[in-house]
Amino acid sequence: MAYVFREEILSEAVAMLGRGRGLLVVGHSGSGRTSFLTTLEARLREQGGSAVAIAAASPELPRTLHEAPVSSAVLIDAFEQADARAVSLVRDRLSAGGALVVVLDPSNHDSQLAATLQNTSTTHVRQHALFESLHPLVLAPLEPFEIKRLLHSRSEDLIDAATEEAIVELAKGRPRWALDLLHLAQMRTLSTFPRPGLNNRNVIDETSGLLRSIAEAFGGLSPESAAAAVALASLGPLDHAGIKELIGTEHAHTLTRKGVLMRHDDEGLAYVPRLLGAALSTCASPSHIDRYERAIQSRLLKKAAAGFPLTEHEVQHSIRAFPQESSHVTPVLRTQQSDLIGKSISRLSAFGEHSLARSLLLRENTPELFDGFVNHAAVLGELVSPTAGLALLEADEGETSASLNLPAQFIRARLDALARTARHDAPTQPDSGRASPNAGVSLALDLWNADRRIPTEVPQMRRVAAQSKDPAVNTLVTVLTDLEEVWNGYIPQGSWLDTGAPLPTFESPSEGAFEHLVSTVLVAQSYAALLAGQFAKRRHELQTIAANTSLREYHARWMRHFAAAATALPCGDVARAALEWERFLACAPQYLPLRLRSYLALAKHELELVARSDAYGPSGDSVLSAIISYMAGHVHQPAPPAAAEVSHQVNALPILKLREAHRAAASAGNPFELLHLGLELRTLEKWAPSAIALAQSRRIFVRRRSVSGVHRCDEATREIKSTLRHRIAWYRPELLPVPALDTLTPRERETAKLAAQGLSNRQIAAQLHCSIRTVESHIAQARAKLGAATRQDLANVALH
Numbered sequence: 001m002a003y004v005f006r007e008e009i010l011s012e013a014v015a016m017l018g019r020g021r022g023l024l025v026v027g028h029s030g031s032g033r034t035s036f037l038t039t040l041e042a043r044l045r046e047q048g049g050s051a052v053a054i055a056a057a058s059p060e061l062p063r064t065l066h067e068a069p070v071s072s073a074v075l076i077d078a079f080e081q082a083d084a085r086a087v088s089l090v091r092d093r094l095s096a097g098g099a100l101v102v103v104l105d106p107s108n109h110d111s112q113l114a115a116t117l118q119n120t121s122t123t124h125v126r127q128h129a130l131f132e133s134l135h136p137l138v139l140a141p142l143e144p145f146e147i148k149r150l151l152h153s154r155s156e157d158l159i160d161a162a163t164e165e166a167i168v169e170l171a172k173g174r175p176r177w178a179l180d181l182l183h184l185a186q187m188r189t190l191s192t193f194p195r196p197g198l199n200n201r202n203v204i205d206e207t208s209g210l211l212r213s214i215a216e217a218f219g220g221l222s223p224e225s226a227a228a229a230v231a232l233a234s235l236g237p238l239d240h241a242g243i244k245e246l247i248g249t250e251h252a253h254t255l256t257r258k259g260v261l262m263r264h265d266d267e268g269l270a271y272v273p274r275l276l277g278a279a280l281s282t283c284a285s286p287s288h289i290d291r292y293e294r295a296i297q298s299r300l301l302k303k304a305a306a307g308f309p310l311t312e313h314e315v316q317h318s319i320r321a322f323p324q325e326s327s328h329v330t331p332v333l334r335t336q337q338s339d340l341i342g343k344s345i346s347r348l349s350a351f352g353e354h355s356l357a358r359s360l361l362l363r364e365n366t367p368e369l370f371d372g373f374v375n376h377a378a379v380l381g382e383l384v385s386p387t388a389g390l391a392l393l394e395a396d397e398g399e400t401s402a403s404l405n406l407p408a409q410f411i412r413a414r415l416d417a418l419a420r421t422a423r424h425d426a427p428t429q430p431d432s433g434r435a436s437p438n439a440g441v442s443l444a445l446d447l448w449n450a451d452r453r454i455p456t457e458v459p460q461m462r463r464v465a466a467q468s469k470d471p472a473v474n475t476l477v478t479v480l481t482d483l484e485e486v487w488n489g490y491i492p493q494g495s496w497l498d499t500g501a502p503l504p505t506f507e508s509p510s511e512g513a514f515e516h517l518v519s520t521v522l523v524a525q526s527y528a529a530l531l532a533g534q535f536a537k538r539r540h541e542l543q544t545i546a547a548n549t550s551l552r553e554y555h556a557r558w559m560r561h562f563a564a565a566a567t568a569l570p571c572g573d574v575a576r577a578a579l580e581w582e583r584f585l586a587c588a589p590q591y592l593p594l595r596l597r598s599y600l601a602l603a604k605h606e607l608e609l610v611a612r613s614d615a616y617g618p619s620g621d622s623v624l625s626a627i628i629s630y631m632a633g634h635v636h637q638p639a640p641p642a643a644a645e646v647s648h649q650v651n652a653l654p655i656l657k658l659r660e661a662h663r664a665a666a667s668a669g670n671p672f673e674l675l676h677l678g679l680e681l682r683t684l685e686k687w688a689p690s691a692i693a694l695a696q697s698r699r700i701f702v703r704r705r706s707v708s709g710v711h712r713c714d715e716a717t718r719e720i721k722s723t724l725r726h727r728i729a730w731y732r733p734e735l736l737p738v739p740a741l742d743t744l745t746p747r748e749r750e751t752a753k754l755a756a757q758g759l760s761n762r763q764i765a766a767q768l769h770c771s772i773r774t775v776e777s778h779i780a781q782a783r784a785k786l787g788a789a790t791r792q793d794l795a796n797v798a799l800h
Helices: 006-019 033-046 059-067 084-095 112-117 122-132 145-156 161-171 177-184 205-216 223-233 240-247 247-255 274-283 285-306 312-318 329-348 354-361 373-383 386-397 405-422 439-447 458-468 470-489 514-531 535-547 552-571 574-587 594-612 623-631 640-646 655-668 671-683 687-703 705-728 748-755 761-768 770-784 791-800
Strands: 024-027 053-054 073-077 100-103 136-138 269-271
Touching: 006 024, 006 033, 006 136, 024 033, 033 073, 033 100, 033 177, 033 329, 053 059, 053 470, 053 748, 059 073, 059 084, 084 112, 145 161, 145 177, 161 274, 161 312, 161 552, 177 205, 177 274, 205 274, 223 240, 223 247, 223 274, 223 285, 240 247, 240 285, 269 514, 269 594, 285 312, 285 329, 329 354, 329 373, 329 514, 354 373, 354 748, 373 386, 373 405, 386 405, 405 439, 405 470, 405 514, 405 594, 439 458, 439 470, 470 514, 470 594, 514 535, 514 552, 514 594, 535 552, 552 574, 552 623, 552 687, 574 594, 594 623, 594 687, 623 640, 623 655, 623 687, 640 655, 655 687, 671 705, 687 705, 687 770, 705 770, 748 761, 748 770, 761 770
Parallel strands: 024 100, 024 136, 053 073, 073 100
Antiparallel strands: none
């Protein structure tokens, strides 16, 4: 069933019409006005009434108003397009007591209706008064959660987290825009990074038609004013002085009158929605757009030259190629642009955007382009070959202190492992006997980039972290070692996962080559928190750390998908979790140690395996497979040997202990332990295994005819469903992998209905030709299955 939004306003509208009140529904373009009228029309007809919807500009409006019975509701859409005659006819219908709803967008001050009402004659003063007689209803922007629910209810395909957030940001609470954007996303026209927008390269005829229809809702704009709107849409909110300085006073006034320039939540600021800017680009002057964009580019470069940070979108805008004749571009701005191009190439390469990075290299490719030789080597290793990156590192080691540089060691270890793999060299064992000053960190990095492990690596890594005088080495090695212990099924004793302490972070600058270390730590901590069952409570802390880095927008992108996968999996929605994990891997940092990348890839494999199997099918043979299959609700699968052995250890991951306890309680048929586990799993937000434990407990309680036990299970299950319904926009009750509840047999149902009608057991026995004891048994079983504590409760349930 499609999600119906604004249910309260619909109910109010029906009630007011029933009392004979006319309605004035106020809603901006894209607010779902037409959909509201369509739903209202259907609702009125469902209740036995008569209604007809029509547009104010329709030539059939006069006839409809004249012929419609007084009791029939006339629903007029887009009343801002009404002329003087239409206004007069509406006034006459209201005077005659006719049912009427008019829908109006008040933002366009140049509309046909606005022109009509500006006339100050006595007739039109009366027409002004007609609005005062109508009961006002406002179609306010929908909350983001409501927009998300609308999107998921209308889409047959899964919507990933980035697409969802992009649509919410672009729609500005307007449901019609949200659905149009969903359509654009399905045509691959929507872009999500570096900020939500439309990808002009993918615009096709159908897309252009949809955008033009949005633009037409704002009345005729000159190509020059449309270009001004497009320019403002590429920026954030500005004060009016800044807007007039950029596009001129005349265009600013025009956009305000047309309702294109909208007030921002921050007082004194205004903006043009990006979707509207994209729509108006279909009728804008290209030369004027280019002129405005050059002015914006120049201002952004000056901003960067003054030391102010730019958003990633602003960086991409700033590094666009200058025209061949650019007399306004100073050497300072050219130098600033070159620096931004170098940083952009490094960052695009570090996050897998190789095509964009290579295209920028065609414009700028001098050695001075990059922020240090380590970044230069990393880019070469990613875009050319690992060997090329290694050669640059080796060439610089003789002239610099590269051997003492942690970022250089980090990149070297990764490139060296990749080069050996490319040469198909025989597997190597990390050298644990080095004696150089940096042997410890080299060993740790070699271990995390090696294709095999050594038995004593965890204690060795702990010693490296403890003995290092460099806080950065301590943080990096500790975080990787914590993840390794979690990967093996244990909570590292004394770690943040064990004590609840804040996450360890770098004290060193996160700029330049250090960015790659920060990325590794963030990914490793997120993964460890997920496997340890702590991601939900650590999510905000991780996002805050990421937001304070120089790569905040890149990290926000992969974290969005990571968090979405972490939300979907314990709900039992494995298909969604697999989709989000795939999206996460596509935009995750590239310069991760090879072992970490392999651990992430294995999770993708396990998700796909669980998605293909059922609750009783085979799973993998690792701790990871035990965690993923159990969180997805596959509680019947036997634990892999590695996970079964670990689960009995004192410091085993809680999820492994809970899995074994769950299987033991189910095998023993202990409903009280299953109920206890279900409640504990619910507290930990492991929704799918919690719901299954409660269902298993309920089934046993039913067999034992324990009404109170069944009632407790049902209450806990209802709380799970209510929580998910209010927290997760895509949630549907059928997604939880809960076994079907016991249903009444035909005889039990018949007995329950007779009891609900007030018959005694003796009367029921006589009517069904059975013994009183049989009737008592049927009623007891029915009460247990339905969770009915009393005979009256049974009556309430059985009759519905």
